[in-house]
Amino acid sequence: MCDQTHTARQAAIEELHARTAIYTASPVVDDLLGRLGWPDGNRRLVDPSCGDGMFLARALEALLAARPAGFDPRGQIEGWEIHPAACVDARSRVALVLASYGWSPARSAVLANDMVHNRDFLTHGPTTPQFDIVAGNPPYLRAANVPELLRSEYSRHVPDYARGDMLHSFLERCSRTVRPAGRIGLVTADRWMVNAGASRLRERLGQRLSLAHVERLSAETAFYRPKQRRAGSPPRVHPVAVVLVSDDGASQNLSSEPIHPGVDASRYEGMQLLGDFADVRIAPWLGTDGVFVVDAATARGLPPECLVPAIDTDDIRNGKLGTPTRWAVRTFPGEEPAPEVMAHLASRMHLMAKRGRQGKAWMPPESFHALDLSRESLIVPRIAKTPKAVRVPPGILPINHNLSIVAGGAVTLDQVEEALASPIAAEWARDFAQRLEGGYLSLTTTLLRRMPMVNVPACRHTSSVEPAFPRT
Secondary structure (H helix, E strand, C coil), X not given: CCHHHHHHHHHHHHHHHXXXXXXXXXXXXXXXXXXXXXXXXXXXXXXXXXXXXXHHHHHHHHHHHXXXXXXXXXXXXXXXXXXXXXXXXXXXXXXXHHHHCCCCHHHHHHHHHHHEECCCHHHHCCCCCCEEEEXXXXXXXXXXXCCHHHHHHHHCCCCHHHCCEHHHHHHHHHHHHEEEEEEEEEXXXXXXXXXXXXXXXXXXXXXXXXXXXXXXXCXXXXXXCCCCCCCCCCCCCCEEEEXXXXXXXXXXXXXXXXXXXXXXXXXXXXXXXXXXXXXXXXXXXXXXXXXXEEEHHHHCCCCHHHEEEEECHHHEECCEECXXXXXXXXXXXXXXXXXHHHHHHHHHHHHCCHHHCCCCCCCCCCCCCCCCCCCCEEXXXXXXCCCCCEEECCCCEECCCCEEEEECCCCCHHHHHHHHCCHHHHHHHHHHCEECCCCCEECCHHHHHCCEECCCCCCCCCCCCCCCCCCC
């Protein structure tokens, strides 16, 4: 490797480490090692991304305590770490444990160097069953945030279904390196368990592994940070402790279905679902502001019949909807808009984000021309702490992928609004919605349609194709 390439790779490793170096506190490590049954006989343990060596040190401490004096742990415990300085820290931590059990400082350093490898497990680690136990806290980082040089390397070693996040890549590699009846115990972010984008990963892991244990951890107490990271704030992650078993048929099989740690779904069985009696739809995204979404000054220069009042979550104050301050430009695919609208779009289309540019020059990225806005509706912010709704008068268009609900059949919006504000709806959201920062949840149409409701009539509403927006 030439000097320039080596320097570029080291810079990429430093950048990766700065983004992923979040280490596990010893009580969490000890609990996970206990669930893995470590130590037991001559089983081999590996930490594939050992950081500063906490998992290795605690595993070594337990192993040496159960073995006679002078026992050589090489061959039973090893760690891999891509970052040179972290690897030095891990070797030092391991050497201290060895020294405390009677090894000389020099010999402890030699053993520690043999046990901890400064290499990348994803590119140089084994791909066949080698270990009885895999234990650790692998990095969590979406592929888009992995330095390009490393991302390119990983693409040659990681299958496509495991490239979305470094955590996915480590889970896949670990599943191939564990022996039959072996166990994998990891502290991970919860994203791989619940995100639809990880469904193929879960399905493929399920061909080799079963889920034996999962529990949520507190980000405030589960981790500590190396010295070069800012202290005093928890990581931006929702951690879980997971134990996976090289499939023996006795545990819960992994599948493409989401996994919700600590949730007893049976308590919601038999309840009416919101999707049974109301239309839940996602509000259209009309692209960059200033093109199909305009302010009052721009709206005054356009024909009133081409405009629809539009609202977003910033129009909600204290649970009430304020007066709309923006308008959506309404167009139809089969007819060219008024000259004023065409002139406006031509002068502003250069502002449109790339993903918002469509085939027809006068159509927004997500058209709303077929939506029936003649009925009162509810808007549910898609980022919220609870699924509370706000009333929207007829003729107003929610935008920007907020959730919109229209009641059907004999059910009124009052009943839907009351049901969404109920404790059972809040509990369901906490159990099944994806967690964000600061106690906020990501609410989706699928989630709301499956949300159990109380105090609603047992009728079923079947939605039909929505009529075209009435032209005035």
